[in-house]
Amino acid sequence: MATIHVDGKQYEVNGAENLLEACLNLGLDIPYFCWHPALGSVGACRQCAVKAFRDENDKQGRIVMSCMTPASNGTFISIDDEEAKQFREAIVEFLMTNHPHDCPVCEEGGHCHLQDMTVMTGHHSRSYRFDKRTHLNQDLGPFIGHEMNRCISCYRCVRYYKDYAGGTDLGVYGAAANVYFGRPEDGTLESEFSGNLTEVCPTGVFTDKTHSERYNRKWDMQYAPSICESCAVGCNLSPGERYGEIRRVENRYHGELNGYFLCDRGRFGYGYTNRKDRPRQPLVAGEVVTRETAIAAATAALKGKKVLGIGSPRASLEANYALRGLVGAEAFHDGHALGDAALVQLALAIVRDGPVRASTISEIEGADAVLVLGEDPTATAPRFALAIRQAARGKGKALAAEKKLAEWQTIALADLLQRDSYPVFIASVDTTRLDDIARATHRAAPEDLARLGYAIAHAIDASAPAVSGLDAATAELAQTIATALASAKRPLVVSGTGAGSPAVLQAAANVAWALKAKNDATGLALSLPEANSFGTALLGGASLEAALTQIESGAVDTLVVLENDLYRRAPQARVEAALARLKHLIVIDHQATPTAARAQVVLPAATVFEGDGTLVNYEGRAQRFFQVFDPTYYDNKIGLTESWRWLADLEARSAWKILDDVTAACAQALPALAGIVAAAPGAAFRIDGLKVAREPHRYSGRTAMRANQSVHEPRQPQDPDTALSFSMEGYNGTGSLDRPPELTPYAWSPGWNSPSAWNKFQQEIGGSLRGGDPGKQLFAAGAGKPYFGEVPAAFAPRGDAYRVLALHLHFGGDELSSRAEPIVKRASPAFVAISRADAVKSGVNGHATLAIDGAQLRLPTYISDTLPAGTIGLPAGFAGVPFFVHGALATVSGG
């Protein structure tokens, strides 16, 4: 602790921070540009100047940069000092000499840190009357717009993109007053985390291109606290809506999960909700019908019939639970793909019942030795990957501590670190997007990855099962990794369901458990197939395999499919045959899927942006997402509602009036889910008698928004389900101590319109949100578990039958985001990967014809120098790649 004196007042601070951070923590505003909570201090912009005094008697003082000055005990500073104020105003004026006066046409306007800071310093009229320097802009691909004239040279973009995110294709060129930030030449930014540039940049150089085409000011959009559905991490989002469309997704700060940063799939993948081809009205036999007709048709298909239900890991717990209620617990089936349900159950057993709990993203960032087993986290749990990069870089902080340097001295840390890092070992089926930071990589088939994992666990703890017949090189690698992990202070094991192999998961668990016996700070992070994988696993339905078997036997009359496309879950021929045996198929979904096309009754469901619900992420954290807007306000013909409402209506279940009723019923019925009620405050919650406003208080044009349909302004939509209002009326301050962190639709605080406003919601800058980070952990501390003991046999190539391995890619594999146009543009076309030797052997050149699970297809080939012999790799979930089960075999021929 340290005592500092600011403008004659005394404050207690922690003493490890710099003055800027300390003052922001105290709620004192100092303008700044180049400093960022996640990027540290470089002292480049000179904006955060304050006056420092030797002691209380010093009246002279001197100007210092608050971001570069430690908040040590006995510091006397003044923010209000006249000279410091003039200095800060002069700096903004200086930055402004080259900044265009284009705020009215600039997309950053209204959520611009530069605007906020300019207002904060009081600079309001310019004396510079000469030409401004101008630059040409670059085409940076489908996500990011580039407008270099607005640059104030704070270097945040390259510090984020290169140093933080490990990107190599964004640089800074030139010197002095002629500095350019961009790529070496036009082209798409390669990093999967490029979208964060739009928030990191304090002005409008990097803006969201997907928003550009349907632009609105920040204050003119309606928001809700939302959760990303593109993987199981559960990053918190702040989506903005206007005129019935989602128009932009921004990061919603979460201290333990996403922090300040999202991946591009999560940020730019929202377009599926705006698609014109979505079912928005109920359909019976392909014809649009009323809600009542649809319910009558569905009820007739259900009544007295043998009914099965298939749920969905991309639907909310409430929706899945409502389906379970409709069809009965025995007839409810888990919606995971064939093979995945068992993997998810295994992952659940490891994380919930084992001795090592799942690490948060911020805990991953703090690891000092990492083993990645069987995953490419950049694709399967992207936020893991960005966090692992911070773990590797984290050695800089340890080196700094040895030299008694503060952690926020970013440049000094980088100079100390050079190319050194904490060790990251990556064992995977083929190259990953994290290989550039790997101390060592190992490529093998899943069985052999598992064998490596088992061997590492055995090397750490001799009581873990040993692996026989390991070749010398692999045994040596296992020993190297074991030594690095065992000697680390905070070792971490990252694995998941991506390799499609239970053995890989078991081996990863063994490594983590072996470490845990020696080191309590051991971490474990398992990626899962989908956003609500753990939620559906906790509901405990039978597998899709069981459902298909029953349907194939002809014992089922009616199948109800909830937010699921069976063609992505099982081979096409099997799905076709199964569906043909049904008398009735009812599909509740928000996308026009091939499964919905086969249904007699299609009930249009709300997307995550149009309804409320609860998801359980990879840690077992239940998080509530909230409806952003009511689509029926703009078009009363729209007949979509949350899936649970459809299901409650089908059952004529009158007890379920609002979401809280379903959540409570689910929590009561399933003890494992008892915590979900506490994931967020219920509909009755109020702050000083007010709901929380979804719209900023400056929201404009509300009365005219529907004037093209009728000049009579309708009543604003009411929201019985949540404590949020579809209005600018309601609480939107940051001052109330009662404000729950789960109910923050967007970042705003007086004077802070940009994402920097999050500092007003945090307990301490860059730490947890006030009131604790959102969500409710469902898993209690696990007990010790015996080691898994089924060491698999080594993979042996089987002549002409190639083992098909799932390759995961960041863009194009995820079902919902790959329905969004900019993601499609960014995704590569489908391909088949084959090792060089196998390509020669099978005569593959340019294209290959595959026969897999009864399907034939022809794909361009990618010759891999790392893929194990006897295997081929197919991009999982891609358009043009049929579903295949884990361990499937394929024949390959050229041409």
Added chain:
Amino acid sequence: MSATSQDNVIKLADLVGRPAAKPEPFVLSDAEKHEIEHELTHFPDGRAASIEALKIVQKHRGWVPDGALEPIARMIGIGAAELEGVATFYSLIYRQPVGRHVIKVCDSITCFLVGYDEIKATLERTLGIGYGQTTADGRFTLLPICCIGACDKGPALMIDDDLHTDLTPQNVVGLLEAYP
């Protein structure tokens, strides 16, 4: 208003985003590669050889073409963006073709006090070019340079690697004759 042909209207879209002609792939010569490889052996981190590698290519070609960045960066083990950052930071790494001889006129404070502006004006008039430009015959490129350490003998300039001091508008023109 006269009938303007649609073809005469220049649209903004025509000026921006026009795809550049695909350049020939750039190949480093064996001599360049050999010298860069030799330079890399001097440093534990190849990044430290960035400037020397750029200077090697400039020595052979007179300047560093765009296409050279990628192959040099690959040899060093960094991204082309990082190398371009180095290349554009240093004003004596030329990223555009220069003349056979480069005149670097000192414009620092001491030379400024003792008649730099007349030297500059004389050179500009004689050569018919300004800073950053090259004579039509490709003989001279004119650039400013900050202090070259000859403050006691200013005004001063360099032509290629030669230092010339105590300049006057009269003697500076004659100097050029030594550089064909």
